Amino acid sequence: MKAPLTRQSVEQHNTEEDLWVIVDHKVYDLSDFVDAHPGGEVVLRQVAGQDATQAFYNLHRHEVLQQYAKLCIGTLENEEPEVVDPQPGDLSKVPYGEPLWLRPQFHSPYFNDSHRRLQKAVRVFVDTYVKPEAEQKEKDGTFISQELIDRMAKEHLLAARLGPGKHLHGKKILGVLDGEEFDYFHDMIVCQEFVRPSQRGFQDGNMAGMMISLTALRQWANDDELKERISREVLSGQKKMSLAITEAFAGSDVAGIRTTAELSEDGQHYIINGTKKWITNGMFSDYFVVGCKTKKGFSVILVPRGEGVETKLIKTRYSTAAATTYIEFNDVEVPRNHLMGKEDQGFVVIMSNFNHERWMMAAAVTRTMRTVTEECLKWSHQRIVFGKPLVSQPVIRQQLARLISISEATQAWLESITHQMNHMTYQQQSQHLSGPIGLLKAFCTRSAHEVADLSTNIFGGRGLTQGGMGKVVEMFHRGYKYDAILGGTEEILMDLGVRQAMKFMPKAML
Numbered sequence: 001m002k003a004p005l006t007r008q009s010v011e012q013h014n015t016e017e018d019l020w021v022i023v024d025h026k027v028y029d030l031s032d033f034v035d036a037h038p039g040g041e042v043v044l045r046q047v048a049g050q051d052a053t054q055a056f057y058n059l060h061r062h063e064v065l066q067q068y069a070k071l072c073i074g075t076l077e078n079e080e081p082e083v084v085d086p087q088p089g090d091l092s093k094v095p096y097g098e099p100l101w102l103r104p105q106f107h108s109p110y111f112n113d114s115h116r117r118l119q120k121a122v123r124v125f126v127d128t129y130v131k132p133e134a135e136q137k138e139k140d141g142t143f144i145s146q147e148l149i150d151r152m153a154k155e156h157l158l159a160a161r162l163g164p165g166k167h168l169h170g171k172k173i174l175g176v177l178d179g180e181e182f183d184y185f186h187d188m189i190v191c192q193e194f195v196r197p198s199q200r201g202f203q204d205g206n207m208a209g210m211m212i213s214l215t216a217l218r219q220w221a222n223d224d225e226l227k228e229r230i231s232r233e234v235l236s237g238q239k240k241m242s243l244a245i246t247e248a249f250a251g252s253d254v255a256g257i258r259t260t261a262e263l264s265e266d267g268q269h270y271i272i273n274g275t276k277k278w279i280t281n282g283m284f285s286d287y288f289v290v291g292c293k294t295k296k297g298f299s300v301i302l303v304p305r306g307e308g309v310e311t312k313l314i315k316t317r318y319s320t321a322a323a324t325t326y327i328e329f330n331d332v333e334v335p336r337n338h339l340m341g342k343e344d345q346g347f348v349v350i351m352s353n354f355n356h357e358r359w360m361m362a363a364a365v366t367r368t369m370r371t372v373t374e375e376c377l378k379w380s381h382q383r384i385v386f387g388k389p390l391v392s393q394p395v396i397r398q399q400l401a402r403l404i405s406i407s408e409a410t411q412a413w414l415e416s417i418t419h420q421m422n423h424m425t426y427q428q429q430s431q432h433l434s435g436p437i438g439l440l441k442a443f444c445t446r447s448a449h450e451v452a453d454l455s456t457n458i459f460g461g462r463g464l465t466q467g468g469m470g471k472v473v474e475m476f477h478r479g480y481k482y483d484a485i486l487g488g489t490e491e492i493l494m495d496l497g498v499r500q501a502m503k504f505m506p507k508a509m510l
């Protein structure tokens, strides 16, 4: 029988070949690990045979211990580990680490049992399958695996990510929710859970292109057979799809695009010529929903990958896992039934998509700001500076207060708008919500600017380091501008919000 582990017995293991330490009442045999320790050998020798809990948490994320669990040789006799060891699906125990509706002490008028069931199931799925792949792909820059796509398709998560609608009918999402029940709060939950791994490039690489292009096709395709076939192929994960509107010549100014679609002489085909830039998922897409200039205006056409379509990877600030693409269309022939909506009236096709896309982006960045806030709370609680936890400095508490307030305020506004979406027809949403959603997204990303700034100051050098303690903060600082630019820039959206309000101003002078 092995002798029990005690603090006295651990003390003996402090020689060149034999090095044990205690972290959170558990004993780690680091004898063979010292040479491989990323922080070096010296620091470990300094704490050989001792309780290194405080030193460890001052420098490492808890997940390091999970990764190196095999170094643990047991728990000290008559002692219990105190540190929370999060498991897949767990809710955060950090105050403000979860939105209010998920905190056991609080109440919300918006969420019922079906929302809680789905949240739990999606979190287990994301923690188990999405997070490990997201971390790997963000680093190596390769694209999402077919294995993960197949898994999401099987659980109807690809379909769920388009939002509520007929495409979900008859499907049981993750085995816990009938597609008919799926509302915009379920939609918000899926969106917010999927961004929790905080890997911004992979987040977009994970089918963001499909989310904004298949919705448009489903609403505007003129040919039902085409619509159903492509929906089947994409939602089963066999084919991939993206939205191709922006060009080097035109970003927010959609009217400036130069890609042309001309009818062939026999009137049976469109011939497409031009380029597209910043197309998310373009590298691995089989279909592109393309904005083109036609005779008297702007039209939207579905273009399959084929002869004359060429894609090149663009390197941007985040990982190439997003598959951001430059596309060239060179005399690409597409059957006429691939036109979406009416010819020359493509603006309405593009605009109709924007509300949902912008609302999703607001939901995503709101959730990520909360994760950053949680990281700052954890760090300032465990980091010792000038002999005291960082949080004992009043200036840090001021910064934390600001971060918490932003997380709570943006989530509350998001939920209030989501409630409107659940109770408005599509027409009412277009009329009354495009302004508020534009303002919400712009407010979230302006707030993100502040969150990136404050959190980096709290983390210091670690907030500038990829990997290690500050990795979430560093990634957020690198990635938050994507939310500010994609789907409509802050300036355009704030302007839209005020212009829409002006439409409803009473005529009388006030």
Ligand code: HEM
Pocket (backbone or CB within 6 Å): 021, 023, 028, 030, 037, 038, 039, 040, 043, 044, 047, 052, 055, 056, 059, 060, 061, 064, 065, 068, 071, 467, 468, 469
């Ligand atoms: C079970 C024991 C330990 C394991 C498995 C471990 C593992 C690691 C790993 C993976 C890193 C890379 C950075 C990161 O991912 O956070 C690291 C960095 C580091 N470790 Fe450890 N470590 C252990 C104990 C300790 C102890 C007890 C000390 C100090 C007394 C220490 C000091 C450091 C330092 C100074 C760094 C560099 C941190 C930085 O660059 O910010 N480690 N360690």
